[in-house]
Structures are given as structure tokens and as C-alpha cells.
Amino acid sequence: MKNKHMERHQTLREKILETIREAILKGNLKPGEKVAEPELAERFGISRTPIREAFRQLESEGYLTVIPRKGAVVAALSERDVQEFYAIKSILEGYAASLAARNLTEKELERLETVNRKLRSLAEEGDVRSFYRVHNEFHEIFLKAADNSKLYGLIHQLGMKFNRLRMASLSVNGRMAISVDEHEKLLDAFRRKDPETAENLVKKTASIGSKVLLESMMNNHHGDTVNLNQDKH
Known part of the structure; x- marks a missing residue:
């Protein structure tokens, strides 16, 4: 009972x-x-x-x-919160991607491709909640492949603390499709075992996440909240 x-x-x-x-x-x-x-x-x-x-x-x-x-x-959401979060995310995840590029197995690469195909169909459906969950799965695979438990712990903590920002960024109109395309480029770098390109791509993705969220906040009348109408997708 x-x-x-x-x-x-x-x-x-x-x-x-x-x-x-x-x-x-x-x-x-x-x-x-x-x-x-x-x-x-x-x-x-x-x-x-x-x-x-x-x-x-x-x-x-x-x-x-x-x-x-x-x-x-x-809680109020400030521009500074967004900028600081994505700056840290960019450095930590970029480093993790460069480590993963050296370590990812064929099986893990196939899993990443399968997950990204699923993300593409969820982006087309406009299902933000499921996309967010599966998007986390994609990142989880390469973060674990980086094989650095301290780094993994830091990124995980950061992600939990800023769950709201990540969800808000993915909810902005058109952002999910961009995310899938960015993953495709990252997968290509992983396949070529190119740590430098993988790191730069992850940093670029963080910078896009920050940019779309800041624009969404500025377009909002309140300025300190992200007003996301999910029916637009």
C-alpha cells in the first residue's frame, strides 16, 4: 500500500x-x-x-x-542570467564535446543519429516538452562519452539549475529545427573524430540559444519574462 x-x-x-x-x-x-x-x-x-x-x-x-x-x-529572469548561463554552458559543454570526439564508439554514434532523427520529427510536430526530454538524451550520450565524471557532474548541476532557460530557449519559434541542424553538424565532426570542430560547434549552439532567448525577452512587453505562445509551432 x-x-x-x-x-x-x-x-x-x-x-x-x-x-x-x-x-x-x-x-x-x-x-x-x-x-x-x-x-x-x-x-x-x-x-x-x-x-x-x-x-x-x-x-x-x-x-x-x-x-x-x-x-x-x-523568479524574475534577467538578461544577465541568460548571458552568464550560456557563457558557462559554452565552455563546459564545448570541452566535453572535444573529449567525446576522441572517444565515441560506432554504437554511440548510431544512437546519436537515431535520437536526432526522433528530434527532427518532434520539431516538425512542435512538441516542445518531448523535444526537451529527447534533446537531453542526445547531450547525455556525448557528455558520458567525454569520460570525465567531474565535468559531467558540473554540466548536470548547471543544467538542472537553469532548466527554465533551456526550456524557454527551445520553446522560441523555430528554435527546435535549428537545434536539429546543429546536431547534424556536430555528428559530422564526431564521425570525423575532429575535437576542435566539435568544440566550436557546441559553443556556437550555446551562443544561438542565448541569442534567441534574449531576443524573445526583448520582444516581450514585460522585458523580464519569456512569453512563449507554444501554439505558434
């Missing part, structure tokens, strides 16, 4: 996470706006505990700021 209860608890928490992430990414919840526990408890018909757990996770991903005695508010 205990396991059943835990599974239900987990599923509800996931549902709350999805709901809040989506509302923030689409701009329905604005920076500084309070995310009310009682309303969520009523909406999902649950106690406050899974909601508090979800809030803690969303805070670690950069979506919320939990203020003592005030509760959870939507």
Missing part, C-alpha cells in the same frame, strides 16, 4: 511541476507573481506537502523564489 501511495504522490508532484512550468513559460504567470499553495491544494485535491516539495524543485530549476512567510513567487 505504501508504494501505491508514494507513486500517487510522485505523479501529483509531477503534474504540479508541469502546470507551473508551463504557466511561467507561456507568460500566464509573471515574474513577482505569487503562486498560491491553497489554490493548488484545492485544484489537485491534495495536501500541501507535495506542493511544497514541487516548489522546492522549481526553485532549484530557477522558476520560483520561495520567500519565508510570504510563500512562492515567480
Whole structure:
């Protein structure tokens, strides 16, 4: 019985996470706006505990700021956050790609190609959520092939902390298709065992991610939130 209860608890928490992430990414919840526990408890018909757990996770991903005695508010997203995140991502992932270029096996290269084909069809469907999950799989393969556990840990931590930025960037209109094309070029460098090109390509991809997100923020009237209408895809 205990396991059943835990599974239900987990599923509800996931549902709350999805709901809040989506509302923030689409701009329905604005920076500084309070995310009310009682309303969520009523909406999902649950106690406050899974909601508090979800809030803690969303805070670690950069979506919320939990203020003592005030509760959870939507975190503001600044241009500086975007620039700093992508600068660090560029250096760390670029280095990982250069290491992976030397190490990737034929089997791993085939897996990368299969995953990228899947990404192309998801980009055509405009399915941002699935694309984000599978996109992470693509990166996971070459990050592990870099065979540097400390580097892998740093990139993983950074990715978790800036989950919101990565998701927001991929949600910008046309960004998913660009990502698939960039992967194709990277795969070519991996096949040729060319560490320098692989590193430069990953750095270029980070710079595109930063650019599209900053443009999206500037086009938004609020300036500090990314208003993404996913129906455009």
C-alpha cells in the first residue's frame, strides 16, 4: 500500500511541476507573481506537502523564489542570467564535446543519429516538452562519452539549475529545427573524430540559444519574462 501511495504522490508532484512550468513559460504567470499553495491544494485535491516539495524543485530549476512567510513567487529572469548561463554552458559543454570526439564508439554514434532523427520529427510536430526530454538524451550520450565524471557532474548541476532557460530557449519559434541542424553538424565532426570542430560547434549552439532567448525577452512587453505562445509551432 505504501508504494501505491508514494507513486500517487510522485505523479501529483509531477503534474504540479508541469502546470507551473508551463504557466511561467507561456507568460500566464509573471515574474513577482505569487503562486498560491491553497489554490493548488484545492485544484489537485491534495495536501500541501507535495506542493511544497514541487516548489522546492522549481526553485532549484530557477522558476520560483520561495520567500519565508510570504510563500512562492515567480523568479524574475534577467538578461544577465541568460548571458552568464550560456557563457558557462559554452565552455563546459564545448570541452566535453572535444573529449567525446576522441572517444565515441560506432554504437554511440548510431544512437546519436537515431535520437536526432526522433528530434527532427518532434520539431516538425512542435512538441516542445518531448523535444526537451529527447534533446537531453542526445547531450547525455556525448557528455558520458567525454569520460570525465567531474565535468559531467558540473554540466548536470548547471543544467538542472537553469532548466527554465533551456526550456524557454527551445520553446522560441523555430528554435527546435535549428537545434536539429546543429546536431547534424556536430555528428559530422564526431564521425570525423575532429575535437576542435566539435568544440566550436557546441559553443556556437550555446551562443544561438542565448541569442534567441534574449531576443524573445526583448520582444516581450514585460522585458523580464519569456512569453512563449507554444501554439505558434
